[in-house]
């Protein structure tokens with residue numbers, strides 16, 4: 001594997017998550033933001049666009065997906081691209097276009113290099129369980145455009161060709177040079193608590209609808225995982 005330079009959109013100071021950032025993340029996600037060690041990319045107004053998770057969670061579980069898109073305007077726009085079939089088209093091109101395929105392998109390697117650096121900075125260190133495993137289908141396929149866009153925004157332009165394409169393709173709904181934060185998430189009510197042990201039980205008891213929604217979301221996640229495991233088989 002060729003050595004890829006570390007490229008990051010934000011400098012060291014910009015990556016540090018403030019309390020306000022963590023609050024904003026949990027509002028954007030509408031759930032507590034956990035194990036976020038850095039901010040991967042920011043809106044021109046300063047709000048987080050991408051949450052960076054260390055390669056090992058505080059629970060000890062290895063975690064390959066470093067960059068998570070959190071801005072609701074961007075995640076919705078990327079979902080539209082997925083629904084429109086852009087991933088299939090990209091996968092076809094990866095099979096035909098050697099230059100693109102090579103650049104995509106380099107993006108995979110760059111992702112791993114960034115993740116190693118984040119592991120070192122956050123004190124996780126090396127995580128051998130996921131060595132060589134990146135995310136989003138890299139290095140040979142596109143399985144999740146959100147992952148690629150998260151990578152593109154966190155690494156900056158010119159690192160992930162397909163992530164960059166997807167960023168360009170959402171220009172109708174979101175562009176780097178403008179703030180789309182106003183009204184994009186709830187800023188009025190209390191932020192979803194980051195302390196599960198203390199609050200979640202009471203919240204669930206008070207709100208059976210939320211509990212049902214959480215169960216449905218867990219079920220959907222499980223099914224999605226099973227589906228992708230089947231894809232791999």
Ligand SMILES: [Zn+2]
Pocket residue numbers: 043044045046047178179180181182
């Ligand atoms: Zn903004």
